[in-house]
Amino acid sequence: MFEQTTGRGRRREYCTVECRRHAQREREGRLSQQPSHSPLGRPLAEDLQALAAGLLTAEYGGLGLEKLLRLARELAKEVECYTAAAVHDARAAGSGWEKVARAAQVSVPTARLRWNEKQVVRMMHRRAARQPLIGVAAAEGQNSGDPEQPAVRASQRLASALSHLHRASGLTIREVAERTGLSASYVSRILSGERMPSWSVTASLARVFDGEADHLSALWASTHEVTHPTRHPFPRQLARLQDALRGQYLAAARPDPSHLCRIRPGVLTPEIVEDLLSGEEVPDWDTTGAFVSALGGWPADIRPLWEETHYAFLMWLQSAPGGTRTETGAGNDEDDNPPTGCSPPR
Structure with a gap:
């Protein structure tokens, strides 16, 4: 004015x-x-x-x-x-x-x-x-999910996964502390979800429990709100998705596939669950979301990773029509070859 x-x-x-x-x-x-x-x-x-x-x-x-x-x-x-x-x-x-x-x-x-x-x-x-x-x-x-923020949900599921591995190992808290060099009270707080461990501690605990540290990587990254670079080659991106799904499976204490099928009938079958965990196929989103939901997780937390994998797969198809690389020398890199039996997500 x-x-x-x-x-x-x-x-x-x-x-x-x-x-x-x-x-x-x-x-x-x-x-x-x-x-x-x-x-x-x-x-x-x-x-x-x-x-x-x-x-x-x-x-x-x-x-x-x-x-x-x-x-x-x-x-x-x-x-x-x-x-x-x-x-x-x-x-x-x-x-x-x-x-x-x-x-x-x-x-x-x-x-x-x-x-x-x-x-x-x-x-x-x-x-x-x-x-x-x-x-x-x-x-x-929301009665089948956790309404907390993704980082809080991930920290709870990371603790659940570590606790399941600990129970399966048969080790006492004191034995775990001795093998990792951590205090017994700190180990106990990690397993109860009261403390968020660093990645080195998480990996150390997984090894002591005879587990695969990579299966916990997605949960740990979400807990600490760590973002990984996107646009990985397809097999590497698929491995990240598989590790995330296996981490969700660990957090649910490795339920029997038939139990998951009863939760999501018509979507999950024992064969599909086995394929998801073995990584023999690229899962479609409906199957992936149903699997995560049946495990008590939030599909929305996995969706970005699935989309990155889907994109990587489409890029791989464009450069490898029919499953055969056409670029000179491309076949020398293991990242250029998809896992056996991979099929496109729907």
């Missing part, structure tokens, strides 16, 4: 129409209705995240259509409420209806009708009345 000069009653000049309307709202006390540090939309976005996570877990958990659609309806209602809250926050920050309409891709009269102050208040009141249902819906969807 251009600054007014002198003279009582002198007409104010503004740089734009939006600037003039902003000044008018300021004079009428219609700005800053919502404190900037506490937007109305943020808590709704958090509830949306919980509902979406619950729906994803319910999908992989094989819940019935009725429950899936109920979760979807609650999610749709939350999206509608969040949209109204986001518009409310933008209006409180000074955005005009023209800007809101452009962002929402609707006309200005439609924006005013849908998200005026009275309508937003009415929607928030209706949402508050059904707030308990939102929490129930999110909890219902």
